[in-house]
Amino acid sequence: MKQLKDSKDNLIFSLDIGTRTIIGIVGQYTRNEKFIILDYCIKEHDKRNMYDGQIHDIDGVTKIVVSIKEELEERLGTRLKRVSIAAAGRSLKTCKAKVDKEIDSTSEINKNMIEILELEAIQKAQQMITTSEKQSGLKYYNIGYSVINYYLDDNLMNKLEGHRGDKIGVNLLATFLPHMVIESLYSVIAKAGLEVDNIALEPIAAINVAIKEELRLLNLALIDIGAGTSDIAITKEGKIVAYAMISKAGDEITEAISKEYLLDFNSGERLKIGLSSQNEHKFMDVVGVEHRLSTKEIVKSIYETIIEISDDIAKKIIEYNEKPPSAVFIIGGSSQMPGLKECIAEKLGLPKERVSIRDTSFIENIEGINKDINGPDIVTPIGIAIEGVTKRNNDFLQVEFNGREIRIFNTRDIKISDILVLTGFNPRDLISKSGESFIYYLNGEKREIVGKEGKHAEIYVNSQKGDLNTPVKDNDKITIIKATKGGKRIPHLNDCVPIRRIISFNNNKVNLIKEIRLNGVKVEDNPILVERDNIEVLEIRTVADLLEYMGEDVSVSDIFVNGNEVIEESLLLKENDKVTVNYKRNIRLMINGKEKIIEYNKEDFVFVDIFDHINFDLTKAKGNLKLKLNGKDVEYLAPLKNDDVIELYWTE
Template identity: 25%
Template sequence: MENSKIAVGLDIGTTKIVAMIGRKNEYGKIEVLGIGKAKSLGVKRGVVSNITQTIQSIQQAIDEAEGVSGQKIEEVVVGIAGQHIRSLHHSDYITRNNPEEVIDEDDIANLVNQVHKLVMLPGEEIIHVLPQEFKVDSQPDIKEPIGMYGGRLEANFHVVVGQVSSIRNIGRCVKSAGLNLSDITLEPLASASAVLSQEEKEAGVALIDIGGGTTDLAIFKDGIIRHTAVIPFGGNVITEDIKEGCSIIEKQAELLKIKFGSAWPGENKETEIVSIPGLRGREPKEITLKNLSKIIHARVQEIIEHVYLEIKNYGHETQKGKLIAGIVLTGGGSQLQHLRQLVEYITGMDARIGFPNEHLAGDSDEKLSSPSYATAVGLLMEGLEKAPLIEEEIIQEVVKEVSEGEEVEIKTETQKISPEKAEKRKSFLERFKEGFKEFLDNAE
């Protein structure tokens, strides 16, 4: 890419595909250079169902982003979601050969690699292995074991699993659109980066990302990801219910939901009526807003109850698992009127709407701070975290015969680190992501 500081986030959603290109300004905020949006025709509930249409939609979004920004896009950070994603908890340990040496990154990498060998169901692949607390010998609740002495290193892991075929299909679509995958991440984690503060993650928070085809959940506590889930319902099922309940076409149902929809039926009076134009010469239809909000309420309640069940499964009712920061709602579906009040009523937890504007530069377009762009902003942030060139300042000594009183000439210069050195510095998660990209490359 022309500027090494530029990154691109590609959000392949059920209703829309968004390509967001940006860079960090001098204040560390994200300056969005261009955004491209295309209707997502080949994706159902977060899973690619039509390769050709998905490739066309990706190309359309990329072309638009390139046109606006004037930059050539070659690499993208892609998010993975979909109803095939599930998570599980697993504990594992390794016995170290030499307890007299301190624990280093290689020990953690060995432990993570051991978890990767877990036997999954047929057709499933591990996407993320996220360590939670570590235990060194008999000392529990250690967040960072590197530098400690110990013979037995143990950890609890949050393991995210997905269908191999679904993951490969996304990789294939991106590659066929003429792009390289610079990174891949779980969409709820990307959304969390964009809308959650570090204080909320420490206190305990549940992020609910209501998209078109799926509702993603990510729970954080003590700054660590504790639970993730993907519920196969989203804004599209609400639109479908309005379409069926009011006997209108999908386009009208979507407009009704956005303009007049409310998740709280008590807000509307029986006398409030909206008129929908009839199809080709037919009489217009009159729909009461009371009935509209009843239809929406029923489906939204079902989605929230599914999410709340996952929060209960995590164990938020226990003293240790209490989510002090409550719930943060984001995604396109979170813009539904009175949704926050309904969530608070059903769960009994505080809720707020999450906007990604905290990380955006002050002069950014107002529409970019919409919750529907939270995932794209999160993916862009992920891309900007990784510098394309690994550079470091090294000290080179010019070797001389040093006699007494003779000065040694020392010069400092910046140069690229050798791949071997860079490999040692990479975290186990980065190494895994590289392995995963290789897995996608071999999937052709």
């Protein structure tokens, strides 16, 4: 064996590890952005090492990878150390999820609220995927999502930010990849003595070479029809908007042929492959009967299977695209099955020319393709190789999240929100919560004081403050301090009821609160309350209460509140009200032997007031003035009442 030289830095080694075959390509990427294929190697599995794109026998796949590696090394005279690989698109799972969330209608909807809503929807989709795939035992994580619709109070909205409402909602399409797929690929590569240079997703690698970026403004579908499954990628408005998969492909056609003509699986596979290149076929079945049939006859005999596959593909495309696309491109080893592309066109309601098989002739800036590697089955392997050079060392991000090492598949711009989905971080831990309410009872009615507002979550990337949209780079250190719950407010008595409510009554200050009892005991200070304390407040509430409390017996028409005449004694009093009484009273007196009825307008009528109502001259003294009330000497300010007897006279 020749002595191998160390691997050249500009060599690109890629592997497409498929269900039926493994394809290895070695090439160079030139300065003028051309990819030159130097050599290739294609080997079939000698047994069922893989099912539907998933590695089941790691050692069996490793054996073939080692064989391809050594054969290419021998022919190129160099050692291959690093390789680009791809995770099968058939491993992807997509899920639609809708989430509704009650919000405070007084607050304007902001960007952060929308991001948290979307994060909850992604986690709901992840839970749905985990539940539906429970028997498989696979762990899935999100690699992307697109919003289908927003909702505000159950009404469709294009944007939520800036609006107000009671409820917001989002319906989105999330895409997930099982972690086991990546780990099994890495295990094979490590056992083969190689290192992963780059890892891509097969549908992304394929679409990047099959459909140029400028064409993605169109609504196009790419179908990779392999052995185990048919993988679908859909473009629209300049981006890949959806991935899908059906579990029917070339193997179903092989099985239909095998059953129809009594062939073992491998013989049926060889006959199927020959249908795309030969018109006549001669073969012998398992009981020794020889058959001579045309391609047209064989296709007709198993056309029902072709219809089933085409129908499932069309339904899946419409499910994710919501309508037929503008055009469809087909790649993969089974795409060349006669009648298949025409049947897909019919099921989608497209003209036949709108569904075409994409081979390597459409790939730009590539050299070294010969007749053995120019078919639609080579598109994805070439795409993996080109992805390897254009996105080298960009396959995974290694970050530290709250002290834990996390590896995330780098299929797009990664943000903090993606890390939270991967780690299962609860989005509700980003929103602060109010503390428990303080419960008390006021006059038998349950009352509560809302707890203190908690602190919102803090997000840091490399010690710098960030948010859910902060981009994440390799080796970033991410720390999230969870939102906190506020404490309970412990009130004083006057936080629940005022201790004083002062009004003016005839220029005198009166406290409307007559008495406060705390748990049945009268209090006059301002104590700290205890949970579920019972407060009783006895207060003057109405004008009638005030008059009763003050002992006044007057007509309601004589009462004024803040200068306004009172119509009903049930009028409620407020703090700082000014109440006045317009007294209109009569008193009946016997003055110097004569009965006199006097009308007065004041609260009390005293002895000296009678001089305003009788003809008695006090300006000229005629001796000593004698004042008697009911036969006794009296002072000027003595209060009078009905039927009092008064004597007024001068003495020498």
